[in-house]
Amino acid sequence: MATSAAAEVIRVEVTEVAGGRAYLVPGADAGLRPGDPVRLAGKTLRVIEVTRGSAVVDLDGAVVTVGARGQVDGNTAVGTTTASALPPVRPAEAWRAQWPTAQRPAAAAVVAPVPLGSAAAAGRLHAAFALHGVAHVGEEDPAGELAARAVVSYQLLAARPLSIDVDGGVRLVLGDGADPARAPVRVRAAQLRYGEREGPGLALGRLRHAAAMMGPLDGARAAVALGPLTIAAFGGLSPDPTSDRPDPDDVRFGTELVLDLPRAPWRPVLAVTAAGSSWLGQLDERRLTLSGAGVHGHLAVDAWAELQAFPASNPWAAGALEVTGAGAGARWRRGGGHASVGAVMTRPERSRRLEALLGREWLCAQEIVVGAEVEPCRGGDLHASAHASGGQRLGPVVVEAGAGLGTSRGVRRFVEVTGFVRAEVGLPSGAWLELGGSGGRTSFVDWGGATIGLGRATGPGRRLELSGRYRPELFSYVASAGVDRFLQHTVEAGARVRLDAATDAAIEVAGSTGADRDVVTLLTSLHWRPRP
Numbered sequence: 001m002a003t004s005a006a007a008e009v010i011r012v013e014v015t016e017v018a019g020g021r022a023y024l025v026p027g028a029d030a031g032l033r034p035g036d037p038v039r040l041a042g043k044t045l046r047v048i049e050v051t052r053g054s055a056v057v058d059l060d061g062a063v064v065t066v067g068a069r070g071q072v073d074g075n076t077a078v079g080t081t082t083a084s085a086l087p088p089v090r091p092a093e094a095w096r097a098q099w100p101t102a103q104r105p106a107a108a109a110v111v112a113p114v115p116l117g118s119a120a121a122a123g124r125l126h127a128a129f130a131l132h133g134v135a136h137v138g139e140e141d142p143a144g145e146l147a148a149r150a151v152v153s154y155q156l157l158a159a160r161p162l163s164i165d166v167d168g169g170v171r172l173v174l175g176d177g178a179d180p181a182r183a184p185v186r187v188r189a190a191q192l193r194y195g196e197r198e199g200p201g202l203a204l205g206r207l208r209h210a211a212a213m214m215g216p217l218d219g220a221r222a223a224v225a226l227g228p229l230t231i232a233a234f235g236g237l238s239p240d241p242t243s244d245r246p247d248p249d250d251v252r253f254g255t256e257l258v259l260d261l262p263r264a265p266w267r268p269v270l271a272v273t274a275a276g277s278s279w280l281g282q283l284d285e286r287r288l289t290l291s292g293a294g295v296h297g298h299l300a301v302d303a304w305a306e307l308q309a310f311p312a313s314n315p316w317a318a319g320a321l322e323v324t325g326a327g328a329g330a331r332w333r334r335g336g337g338h339a340s341v342g343a344v345m346t347r348p349e350r351s352r353r354l355e356a357l358l359g360r361e362w363l364c365a366q367e368i369v370v371g372a373e374v375e376p377c378r379g380g381d382l383h384a385s386a387h388a389s390g391g392q393r394l395g396p397v398v399v400e401a402g403a404g405l406g407t408s409r410g411v412r413r414f415v416e417v418t419g420f421v422r423a424e425v426g427l428p429s430g431a432w433l434e435l436g437g438s439g440g441r442t443s444f445v446d447w448g449g450a451t452i453g454l455g456r457a458t459g460p461g462r463r464l465e466l467s468g469r470y471r472p473e474l475f476s477y478v479a480s481a482g483v484d485r486f487l488q489h490t491v492e493a494g495a496r497v498r499l500d501a502a503t504d505a506a507i508e509v510a511g512s513t514g515a516d517r518d519v520v521t522l523l524t525s526l527h528w529r530p531r532p
Contacts, residue, residue, distance in 0.1 A: 010072040012038060012055070017066060020059050024070075027054040032072060040070035047072075123531065124155035131526040138519030143175035153197075161201070163193050167208065183244045188216065200225040200232075210234045211256045212271040213289045213304065218246040223256075230258040238277070241357075250353055252277045266294035279353040287324075303328040308350075316350045316364050317379030324349075336393025343386040365410040383408045385416075396426035416442045422451075431456040434469060449473030453492075461498070468493040475516060488514035502529045 010030050016023040022040070026032065028050045036047045038057050041064045045057040128151045135144040149169035156162045167189040173179065189208040195201015200223040210217035211234060219236015235253035237246040254275030261268050270292045277285040286309040293302040305326040310318040329342030350363045360366065364377035389402030403419040422436035432455050439448030453469030469492050477484040494508035508523045 012040070012070050012072065014040070014064055014066055014068045014070075015054070017059075017064060021048075022057050022059055022064050024055045024057065025053060027051050029053060036072050038070050038072055040064055041068060124158065125531050126153045127151065127531045128527070128529040130528075131524075133522070133524040135522040136519055137521075138517060141176045143173075143178075145171065145173050147171045161193075161195050163197075165189050165191050165193055165197070165208075181242055183242065186244050195223075199223070200230055206239070207234070207236075210236075210252065211254060211273040211275065211289075212258065212291055213273060213306070214252075214254075214275060217252060219252075228259055228261050230256075230260070232256040232258070249280050250277060266296045268292060268294040277351070277353070279351070279356070282352070284352045298334040299330065299332050301328075301330045310350070314350075315355070315360065315374075315377065317377045318350060322347065336398075337391065339388075339390035341386075341388045343384070345382060345384040347382045381410045398424045412443075414443050416440060429456065430458060430462065444478050446476040447473060449488075463498045465496040466494075484515075486515035488512060488516050502532075503527065 008031075010026070010032060012024040012026070012032075014022050015025055022045075024032075024038070029052050032047055032050050032055045034047055034050060038045045038047060038055075040057070041062050043060075043062045045060065045062060047055050048058050049056040130149045132147045132149075133145070136142060147169060149167070151167045153163055153165045156164060166187075168185065168187040170185055172184055173182075187206055189206055191203045191205035191207055193201060193203045195203075202223075203221045205218070207217045207219065207221055209215065210219075210221060211232070216239055217234060217236045218239060219234065221232060221234040223230050223232035233255045236251075237248060238250040238252050239245065240247040240250075252275065254273060256271060256273045259268070259270040271290070273287075273289040273291075275285070275287050275289070276283065288307045289304070290306075291302070291304040294300070303326075306324050307321060308318075308324045309321050310316070312320060323345075325344075325346045327342065327344035329340065331340040332338065348363050355363060360374060360377065364379070365381050366375035367378055369375050383406065385404060385406035387402065387404040389400065391398060391400035399422070401419075401421040404417070406414075406416040406418075408414040408416075418438070418440035420436065420438035422434070425433040425435075427433060434451065434453035434455070436451040437449065438451075440446070449471050451469055451471045453467060455465060455467030457463075457465045471490045471492075473488045473490065475484075475486055475488060490510060490512040492508065492510045494506065496504065496506040498504050504525075504527045506523075506525045509520070510523075511520045512518070
């Protein structure tokens with residue numbers, strides 16, 4: 001079907017010129033149609049688009065200005081528009097699989113290790129050293145402590161994971177608290193290892209950890225991996241806590257299963273440890289420990305539990321099977337916010353070995369029995385606690401708060417409630433202001449205090465940090481003569497300096513005065529990590 005444009009003259013006016021086109025009024029309501037000829041600036045131009053109130057013409061090199069007038073002459077030959085049938089609608093099925101599934105870039109990526117600088121120094125030798133010093137001067141005899149520690153690991157063979165690990169130190173106690181029976185040298189680890197430090201392999205010597213939740217051991221540990229499961233066995237002698245030498249009377253042994261699923265949604269790590277010990281040739285401890293941890297997004301969780309079996313005739317009034325400890329916690333961190341909650345329950349360590357070393361009074365609450373050579377244990381001793389804390393960064397201000405609740409059941413029942421709030425405000429020129437308060441209550445003492453501090457970091461990369469704080473604290477002791485209240489004042493000043501990329505040093509002086517104590521404490525430290 002064909003239609004002709006109207007024969008009358010239509011007056012038009014240019015309202016805008018842009019991009020080689022002129023925009024006119026009126027439009028379709030006045031009778032303009034695409035293809036109509038427009039006489040403008042001495043040329044005949046064609047309408048290419050129309051709306052109800054406007055039209056567009058292609059200038060084709062013509063020069064026009066805003067406000068120019070023209071006309072559509074009815075005597076000029078006009079184009080026609082022809083209506084034709086639309087093509088048939090394409091069925092929906094024909095559109096399926098039109099776009100192939102895109103391949104994710106990570107699927108074809110080739111991962112290559114990238115050195116991250118001095119924190120990941122290459123080489124077969126890794127070493128770190130530390131020095132610490134503490135001195136107390138007060139009403140009692142002066143006391144102090146000097147300690148040095150070295151942690152060294154060296155890979156003996158370049159092509160094989162055969163390494164030696166040493167972690168040892170020297171500790172010298174001066175003045176009040178010195179114990180000649182305590183060895184000044186302590187070796188935390190001295191082992192020959194084949195395999196990764198925390199993975200499958202064989203380790204001989206003094207092991208830093210015999211299992212996931214066990215302490216040092218003078219002996220051996222062997223582990224093999226079967227897919228995500230690692231099976232380990234260990235055995236040896238326990239180091240003497242005083243002399244630090246292997247104790248031939250205390251033999252420990254056990255096995256461990258570790259399941260590690262790093263590609264699972266929570267990336268769980270689960271461990272089960274069955275361990276036992278003998279003291280003077282007789283079976284002593286029998287423990288089963290379970291632990292687990294996982295991370296999902298910004299949330300991390302962990303939990304553990306320990307069960308211990310006791311003989312029926314044990315002197316501590318313990319059941320045949322007791323849960324001697326359990327705990328769980330969760331931590332969330334995202335951007336400038338963080339939060340954590342946790343709870344833990346523990347019972348006193350009880351074994352024939354500990355009773356021989358410490359005495360029964362250290363292992364349980366005892367019944368008072370007149371004339372008894374050794375007073376029997378009551379049983380049921382435990383300590384339980386729970387805590388929650390959180391914080392948020394709001395621009396230059398960081399606010400944190402937390403609370404804790406604990407209870408102990410032994411000779412008497414104690415309940416402890418604590419809480420704190422803290423704010424740090426960033427100031428110009430690398431300075432900060434610290435404000436806070438904390439307090440608590442138990443059955444025999446209440447306390448509460450406030451803290452105000454000021455610090456500043458200077459130099460390139462915050463090389464030097466200086467800080468100081470003052471804390472007044474009010475104590476209320478409950479005694480047989482009544483309540484004793486007094487105010488304690490504490491002033492602290494400290495400095496920390498980064499000498500170079502591998503060396504840090506710090507010093508802090510704290511003085512406290514009041515009815516409870518008058519003491520000045522000096523703390524110093526030096527850390528050197530030449531081969532991290």
